[in-house]
Amino acid sequence: MSAARVLAPFVAGLLGLFLLAEPGLSADEPAAASDPRTEAEAAVMDAQRAAIPGPHEISLRDQAVLQMPAKFAYIPAAESRRLLKAMGNQPGDNLLGMIVPDSGGEEIAEDDEASWIVVMEYIDSGHIKEDDAKEWNAEDLLKSLREGTEQGNEERRKLGLGELQVLRWIEPPTYAADTHRLVWSAATKDKSEPGDAPRGVNYNTYALGREGYVSLNLVTGYESIEKDKAVARQLLAALQFKDGRRYTDFTESTDRIAEYGLAALVGGIAAKKLGLLAVIAAFALKFAKVIGVGAVAALGIGAKFLGRKKKDDGTS
Numbered sequence: 330m331s332a333a334r335v336l337a338p339f340v341a342g343l344l345g346l347f348l349l350a351e352p353g354l355s356a357d358e359p360a361a362a363s364d365p366r367t368e369a370e371a372a373v374m375d376a377q378r379a380a381i382p383g384p385h386e387i388s389l390r391d392q393a394v395l396q397m398p399a400k401f402a403y404i405p406a407a408e409s410r411r412l413l414k415a416m417g418n419q420p421g422d423n424l425l426g427m428i429v430p431d432s433g434g435e436e437i438a439e440d441d442e443a444s445w446i447v448v449m450e451y452i453d454s455g456h457i458k459e460d461d462a463k464e465w466n467a468e469d470l471l472k473s474l475r476e477g478t479e480q481g482n483e484e485r486r487k488l489g490l491g492e493l494q495v496l497r498w499i500e501p502p503t504y505a506a507d508t509h510r511l512v513w514s515a516a517t518k519d520k521s522e523p524g525d526a527p528r529g530v531n532y533n534t535y536a537l538g539r540e541g542y543v544s545l546n547l548v549t550g551y552e553s554i555e556k557d558k559a560v561a562r563q564l565l566a567a568l569q570f571k572d573g574r575r576y577t578d579f580t581e582s583t584d585r586i587a588e589y590g591l592a593a594l595v596g597g598i599a600a601k602k603l604g605l606l607a608v609i610a611a612f613a614l615k616f617a618k619v620i621g622v623g624a625v626a627a628l629g630i631g632a633k634f635l636g637r638k639k640k641d642d643g644t645s
Contacts, residue, residue, distance in 0.1 A: 402431035445549035455587035473596035
């Protein structure tokens, strides 16, 4: 399977953003070595070369296995880290990699182009107790998320990023005690943007294990969340912890217990990360304009831009 066609819509979208960031530069014009666009384009190409198309079994460290289906592609952790940095994020050591759409070599209609990414992490938190899920209240959790986001806005101001506002639940927190899976999503906006501005969405899914948890964070556009959230749920169902690492393998006498409970993955701890993955495209220094929570929607613009250019040039 040729790597040249893996990630086609995804790569086209990103490169389109990088080219559109500085309209005075053409795709054929050489850029300076220090040009952030140069690094961004290199990161995209590096990710494309390393991408593994599905179906494929992805080992997530010594903890879990993801049975990745067809029409998906996995970008390993090193290449994902470089790509996320080019997008304006600072991924930590918890990063497992990214899942992106793969067209499978098939030509797709413009309206069907997928513009989402899933960022996977493993957090060695210790065993998370699930007792608080029995009594939690969605409105109380939303209040906690809003309060945590306001605290996080102090850090965002220091980084020169727009402040976020939590609007409402897109999907209230639900926890499946039989499979130890947590799902939730909230609508957010940049405070400086009008209410009808394009927005992105983080759709958060978690699989709890014996010693910590795997998070799969889907980043997509607000208008396409109802369609794209099936992607996150499909991947969550395809993830299983290895023997000895399952939630039910916990041994209270020997295993470390997390300092926080399940509600923290929706409230305070979640708020610290809320919006960081939503800033999925950034251009530093004189090329810079941080594209905030509407960045995923902009991917479609980039894909169409490059698509027209290829057609005009007579290339495929």
